[in-house]
């Protein structure tokens with residue numbers, strides 16, 4: 001069940017659950033977390049050049065002994081690498097660090113000023129068969145519309161901050177209407193919100209013998225989102241994977257909807273320009 005997936009519009013399958021490795025700076029800690037995750041059944045890992053840990057992730061995966069074709073690897077091009085030639089160079093650097101010759105998903109990390117040129121480079125890499133799927137992150141509707149207006153292929157995924165305090169209703173509906181998969185970053189509110197002890201989530205969880213973290217992650221899945229919760233602790237990595245043996249009712253979903261406070265914990269995508 002851990003290997004349930006969504007199908008992107010080009011037919012590539014993305015596992016619904018992955019492990020995010022943002023802020024994992026300690027090599028040994030990351031290697032151990034990745035090995036635990038693989039053992040639990042995770043096959044999808046989300047990193048980025050700016051996280052500075054692509055090499056550590058590669059080491060963890062190598063030590064876990066899982067064949068490359070069973071893995072789904074995502075990385076992202078950082079703002080200072082944007083532009084047509086720079087993006088292709090940054091992509092090759094990420095491949096080298098990850099010790100692989102293709103990526104499953106490559107994303108534009110933020111809509112920095114050269115995002116259109118960056119996107120053209122991503123399309124070229126995709127068409128050359130070096131990336132199985134391409135997408136963006138932190139794109140607002142107007143950024144997505146800009147790519148459309150340029151007559152360019154549309155992203156297969158948009159990875160955006162999403163949690164019950166920031167459900168992104170408008171962007172979510174736009175992406176659904178346009179066949180773009182919604183991937184949630186900070187799915188648990190980055191540990192900065194009070195969500196993990198919120199009484200509404202505690203109460204819902206008690207009905208299913210689930211923790212607030214599991215209720216939140218299931219809420220994302222009910223909305224059709226990919227989730228990439230981060231933890232370095234094997235017990236939490238396991239907890240965050242036990243999402244496929246229950247579901248939330250419409251009433252549960254309606255109660256969780258009341259937690260929306262339109263609160264971002266991360267950066268504002270419109271401040272990148």
Ligand code: NAD
Nearest residue numbers: 020021022046137185186187188189190191213229230236
């Ligand atoms: P998150 O919402 O996954 O929260 C992670 C924190 O929640 C952990 O540090 C831990 O403190 C806590 N936690 C995790 N599991 C728990 C559990 N079961 N019980 C209690 N506490 C728990 O936040 P995140 O790491 O920022 O986001 C997930 C991933 O999204 C990142 O690792 C990264 O891969 C990606 N991300 C992308 C962007 C972007 O701009 N594209 C930005 C931030 C994060």
